[in-house]
Amino acid sequence: MATWRCVKQCGACCHLDPAERPDLEEYLSPPELAEYLSLIGPDGWCIHFEPDSRECTIYEKRPRFCRVEPAVFQDLFGIEPEELNDFAIDCCRQQIEGVYGDRSLEMLRFDREVGI
Numbered sequence: 001m002a003t004w005r006c007v008k009q010c011g012a013c014c015h016l017d018p019a020e021r022p023d024l025e026e027y028l029s030p031p032e033l034a035e036y037l038s039l040i041g042p043d044g045w046c047i048h049f050e051p052d053s054r055e056c057t058i059y060e061k062r063p064r065f066c067r068v069e070p071a072v073f074q075d076l077f078g079i080e081p082e083e084l085n086d087f088a089i090d091c092c093r094q095q096i097e098g099v100y101g102d103r104s105l106e107m108l109r110f111d112r113e114v115g116i
């Protein structure tokens with residue numbers, strides 16, 4: 001069975017361009033939406049994303065909506081904890097496809113590391 005994990009040297013979910021996430025208002029509260037929008041840099045990437053290392057520079061203090069945690073996903077998306085693994089894998093693959101492409105190195109690495 002594939003097991004979700006965040007794969008290093010990815011960062012696809014830190015590409016925050018709202019054009020790729022038209023349903024933001026459906027799951028973020030108004031304050032969270034404002035926070036989300038405030039993080040978007042001119043290139044569509046989060047202002048806290050470090051492109052060379054592809055790491056979050058505020059990782060310990062990152063917003064709630066950046067956290068793949070059972071309570072967060074249950075609250076934001078109505079996903080039960082036992083559904084989180086498959087849902088998170090789908091989210092990552094969707095985001096990686098949008099940012100890097102379906103046949104990208106990032107997608108190959110993700111699939112390999114989660115066991116697809």
Ligand code: SF4
Nearest residue numbers: 006007010011013092
């Ligand atoms: S898309 Fe998934 S694997 Fe890539 S950085 Fe985000 S959580 Fe990690």
Ligand code: SF4
Nearest residue numbers: 014046048049056066
């Ligand atoms: S705060 Fe960190 S984890 Fe969240 S989108 Fe920005 S760089 Fe990514």
